């Protein structure tokens with residue numbers, strides 16, 4: 222155990238941005254790595270936008286990603302009395318003052334301002350960015366209580382960090398300017414200043430902050446698109462940190478053991494959707510056979526196919542099909558299209574593949590010849606099918622045979638091993654489909 226205490230302090234308005242959840246991931250890993258505590262603070266002072274639904278969305282995303290928190294959730298809106306007590310303290314000690322202000326809509330009211338020190342330098346050693354400093358005179362006094370009496374972010378955020386005994390504040394570098402102000406508040410209150418680590422932005426291919434204009438920017442979208450939480454977690458972790466060497470896919474235990482905040486990159490991290498897709502496939506490939514089978518069955522059922530057809534396969538063939546699919550699946554919801562030819566004779570024919578592989582002179586004859594040969598093949602196995610076509614090709618490459626067979630029996634230009642597919646379909650179906658395709662040419 223250590224006395225390190227970090228927190229994720231989202232303002233629950235709208236959806237959860239991937240940059241925001243990456244901050245949660247880094248805080249969580251830092252706490253788990255150091256044996257400290259990971260706290261959740263809901264900064265819900267914007268009561269109009271911080272609806273119970275918006276808060277629930279955050280909790281659901283955290284649960285989905287396995288970001289469990291310690292202690293009870295801390296709601297900022299429930300600490301307002303304390304925020305205002307601290308403001309009174311600052312007024313009494315001369316670190317704050319009241320002033321009449323006219324707001325944009327022309328109304329005048331009294332606001333409370335924090336009085337910045339007028340000389341000296343505000344400095345801190347950022348765990349990620351290194352030494353940071355700014356002249357106090359370059360920062361103006363700033364409001365901490367609105368004219369309606371409600372506390373403003375700066376005071377609420379600092380008081381809550383004091384009350385939650387937060388030792389390390391790990392947050393996005395859009396908060397760097399706030400941090401200079403916040404340090405002055407901690408000092409004015411005689412409270413220990415936490416350590417800071419500011420995380421660089423996630424940027425698009427052009428180096429601009431990654432937003433919904435660039436693609437899916439919210440955690441829920443990835444969940445809905447069939448991404449695995451473990452893959453998204455791993456990918457977001459690598460956006461700004463890596464364990465060294467060329468290892469990229471890590472177990473949760475390895476992440477916890479290896480994560481070091483000091484090694485988080487200073488430069489902005491570029492979001493690469495292709496790499497995230499690859500990562501998802503990696504996780505599916507590494508899933509246990511039981512997990513794969515369960516997802517396969519769920520997808521097959523959801524697509525309306527009859528699982529009985531699969532259950533009727535000889536047991537060796539069930540495993541063969543699952544193994545063949547598992548190494549090629551990038552998303553769980555790719556499965557229905559991949560397996561359609563096993564469940565129905567009415568599978569869609571990919572027009573491009575048909576044009577490229579079937580509508581060519583000589584293919585009709587090849588298909589009919591193959592149908593005759595397959596019909597006589599005994600036993601009808603992967604090895605026997607392959608040996609037969611190899612012999613036909615006489616060492617010239619099996620392409621002219623295998624491509625037409627694949628499109629004829631599955632409607633697609635790609636998929637699991639061809640001869641494995643024929644064996645799983647069985648002789649009767651394979652032969653019938655070769656003849657059916659030939660008849661269309």
Ligand code: GLU
Nearest residue numbers: 230231232264378391392
């Ligand atoms: N609610 C703030 C945000 O989401 C908190 C920042 C922080 O101190 O972590 O940006």
